[in-house]
Amino acid sequence: GEDVEQSLFLSVREGDSSVINCTYTDSSSTYLYWYKQEPGAGLQLLTYIFSNMDMKQDQRLTVLLNKKDKHLSLRIADTQTGDSAIYFCPREAGNMLTFGGGTRLMVKP
Amino acid sequence: EAQVTQNPRYLITVTGKKLTVTCSQNMNHEYMSWYRQDPGLGLRQIYYSMNVEVTDKGDVPEGYKVSRKEKRNFPLILESPSPNQTSLYFCASRPTSGNLQEESSYNEQFFGPGTRLTVL
Numbered sequence: 001g002e003d004v005e006q007s008l009f010l011s012v013r014e015g016d017s018s019v020i021n022c023t024y025t026d027s028s029s030t031y032l033y034w035y036k037q038e039p040g041a042g043l044q045l046l047t048y049i050f051s052n053m054d055m056k057q058d059q060r061l062t063v064l065l066n067k068k069d070k071h072l073s074l075r076i077a078d079t080q081t082g083d084s085a086i087y088f089c090p091r092e093a094g095n096m097l098t099f100g101g102g103t104r105l106m107v108k109p
Numbered sequence: 110e111a112q113v114t115q116n117p118r119y120l121i122t123v124t125g126k127k128l129t130v131t132c133s134q135n136m137n138h139e140y141m142s143w144y145r146q147d148p149g150l151g152l153r154q155i156y157y158s159m160n161v162e163v164t165d166k167g168d169v170p171e172g173y174k175v176s177r178k179e180k181r182n183f184p185l186i187l188e189s190p191s192p193n194q195t196s197l198y199f200c201a202s203r204p205t206s207g208n209l210q211e212e213s214s215y216n217e218q219f220f221g222p223g224t225r226l227t228v229l
Contacts, residue, residue, distance in 0.1 A: 004151075008149070031215045031216065033215075033217075040223075041222060041223070042113075042199055042220035042221055042222050042223055043152075043199070043201075043218075043220045044220070045217045045218070048215045048217075050215070088151060088152070090152075092216065095140070095157060095159060095165070096142075096154050096157065096167060096168070097142075097152075097154065097218065098154075098168075099144075099151035099152040099153070100151050101149050101150055101151040102151050
């Protein structure tokens with residue numbers, strides 16, 4: 001199966017919270033990352049979490065890591081239209097990043 | 110401005126005509142990498158380089174070559190492009206890992222803007 005699984009699409013209304021989920025087949029990465037890709041652009045690191053942490057909060061972003069279930073989530077509070085993008089949660093394995101298919105977040109005004 | 114640049118940004122070519130996509134970074138990063146992005150498949154790593162003259166295959170290296178003669182440049186070479194190499198290509202760079210047990214040693218990769226390649 002896929003190393004990193006993500007749902008393909010999420011649609012929310014502006015001002016609501018968004019939750020994007022990732023599931024891994026292997027949870028051995030030291031760090032787990034969330035990257036954002038805006039239309040027509042490259043990827044930018046949004047946030048990351050160290051593997052010995054359960055939660056990390058960074059302004060509107062909350063990352064939750066459940067190592068037992070190999071599950072990572074990104075919660076965006078008060079979602080704005082500028083948050084519309086594709087979100088990736090790559091797993092780090094040695095010297096490589098393994099990506100899932102990405103979740104396209106659409107924010108409706 | 111710290112950045113990763115790629116050229117060209119868009120390219121339409123024909124099967125079998127050799128091409129090179131250049132990648133350059135000005136951050137003195139040791140590590141550089143090439144990915145291709147296809148709908149529903151996310152990004153897949155083609156090749157990476159840990160430092161000058163050191164390159165390794167990623168998940169999908171077939172049909173591609175790379176070289177790392179200088180620290181700042183990491184060109185991607187398609188000797189005989191085929192239509193299945195039509196894709197969006199990204200170059201990325203990062204410093205060499207520090208002590209991975211320290212939270213400050215996370216490995217942020219810096220991505221270029223992408224090169225959209227069409228092979229007819």
